[in-house]
Amino acid sequence: MSETIARQQQPHHYHREHPITFSGGTLDRADQLRVNPDRLAIAWADGRARRVLLDGLDPQPTEEGLLLTEAIPDGADLADHALLGLREDGAPLFVSLIVNKSPEPPSFPPKVWQIVPLLSMAEAALYGGARSLVDWHDRHQHCARCGAQTHPIKAGWARQCATCSAEHFPRTDPVVIMLAEYEGKVLIGRNARFPEGRFSALAGFVEPGETIEEAVRREIWEECGVRCGRVDYLFSQPWPFPSQLMIACIAQAQGDALTLDVDEIAEAIWVSREDVRAALAEEPGARFLPPSSVAVAHHMLRWWLG
Ligand SMILES: [Zn+2]
Numbered sequence: 177m178s179e180t181i182a183r184q185q186q187p188h189h190y191h192r193e194h195p196i197t198f199s200g201g202t203l204d205r206a207d208q209l210r211v212n213p214d215r216l217a218i219a220w221a222d223g224r225a226r227r228v229l230l231d232g233l234d235p236q237p238t239e240e241g242l243l244l245t246e247a248i249p250d251g252a253d254l255a256d257h258a259l260l261g262l263r264e265d266g267a268p269l270f271v272s273l274i275v276n277k278s279p280e281p282p283s284f285p286p287k288v289w290q291i292v293p294l295l296s297m298a299e300a301a302l303y304g305g306a307r308s309l310v311d312w313h314d315r316h317q318h319c320a321r322c323g324a325q326t327h328p329i330k331a332g333w334a335r336q337c338a339t340c341s342a343e344h345f346p347r348t349d350p351v352v353i354m355l356a357e358y359e360g361k362v363l364i365g366r367n368a369r370f371p372e373g374r375f376s377a378l379a380g381f382v383e384p385g386e387t388i389e390e391a392v393r394r395e396i397w398e399e400c401g402v403r404c405g406r407v408d409y410l411f412s413q414p415w416p417f418p419s420q421l422m423i424a425c426i427a428q429a430q431g432d433a434l435t436l437d438v439d440e441i442a443e444a445i446w447v448s449r450e451d452v453r454a455a456l457a458e459e460p461g462a463r464f465l466p467p468s469s470v471a472v473a474h475h476m477l478r479w480w481l482g
Contacts (some may be wrong), residue, residue: 187410190479197292197470198414201301203261203269210259210331220254224267227257228306232277234287235303237294243303245269258309258332260302271306273313273332284371286417289470304416309333311418312346320344351420352391353379355476356404358429361446362480363400364464368442375445375455375464377473379422392425400444401435404428410479413472422472426480452477 191199209215219225226245229236236244248270257270292300309332316335319326324339335344355377356363364375380395382388389407396402404427413422434444447455447463454462456478467473 185479185482187479190475191411194475194478195297196411196413196472196475197297198301198304198416199412200297201305202264202298203302204264205261206259206268207333210333216259216331217254219259219262219268220248220257220270222268224265225270226267227252227270227272228260228303230271230275230307230310233275233307233311235291235295235300235307237291237299241294241296241299243295243299243306255328258306258313258328260306260309269302271310271332273310273328275310275314277314284369284374285468288417289468292470301414304414308348308414308416308419309346311416315418316344347419348414349420350382350388350391351379351415351422352382352388352395352425353377353422353473353476354392354396354407354425354427355480356396356400356402356427356429357480358402358432358446361432361448362426362452362477363396363402363429363432363434363444363446364477365399365441365444366464368438368440370442373465374467375443375447376467376471377424377476378441378444379473382423388423388425392427396427396429399437399441401433403430405430410476411472413475415472424472424476426476449481452481456481 209219225248227248229244229246238244256274257272260269260271262268295303313328319337319342321342322340324337326335326337329336365378366375378395378399382391392407393404396404406428408426410424410426415422432446436444451463455464455466
């Protein structure tokens with residue numbers, strides 16, 4: 177147990193009191209139905225079955241904070257849908273894998289970040305999983321082994337190649353996101369793609385052959401030139417843009433001198449609890465603009481504040 181974790185609220189307590197967007201889904205994923213064609217067909221024909229209606233890949237919240245759904249239309253084909261799972265009353269919920277993505281001009285923050293908070297926590301979690309899955313299908317129409325066409329199998333939870341029979345599964349890419357801590361301050365950075373003033377926790381993909389702790393130390397070293405020792409896990413967040421699992425950690429830095437990788441990080445600063453408090457309160461004189469409340473980095477800073 178590092179000093180920080182001992183001093184702070186336990187991360188799992190924090191997480192329980194401050195739900196993290198895209199976590200906390202309540203749907204029964206009913207994976208036993210995915211590989212049972214008879215039971216899957218019964219679920220598809222169930223009078224209570226519905227499908228989620230996305231706008232491209234974006235959610236369409238109802239006034240009650242639910243995802244917009246519709247009854248399965250006549251003529252719809254089960255082969256074009258994924259079974260997301262069963263609602264608490266047993267009603268099956270599907271999503272169409274046929275997506276009409278409209279090219280959107282890049283904006284920051286993206287439009288979808290403003291829509292997601294209109295959903296309840298459980299529905300946002302459901303949406304995140306559905307979005308990742310639908311987008312994965314859209315981007316994996318061909319076999320990574322032989323290049324032939326693939327088609328959905330296992331109720332939309334895998335694809336199979338028609339030529340070589342290889343099975344392909346939806347990806348989840350682990351990303352470490354971390355605060356380095358030194359003498360009562362934490363290190364945050366401004367990505368070169370972020371607007372002026374907008375800072376967040378450092379982050380990067382876990383590479384093959386690495387543990388979470390090693391990835392945390394490597395990323396902080398590469399991006400900011402800071403060596404770290406102890407690494408503690410805090411909490412995680414599924415991040416459906418397109419399919420990351422954000423693994424939030426805090427690392428104990430061994431010094432505060434910075435050498436930035438300017439291709440990745442435009443600026444990095446050590447901030448105190450007072451700096452973080454002012455930023456999260458969005459006070460006019462704050463040293464930085466905080467990460468969106470949709471993002472796990474927001475919760476990392478809020479947790480660190482205690
Ligand atoms: Zn193939």
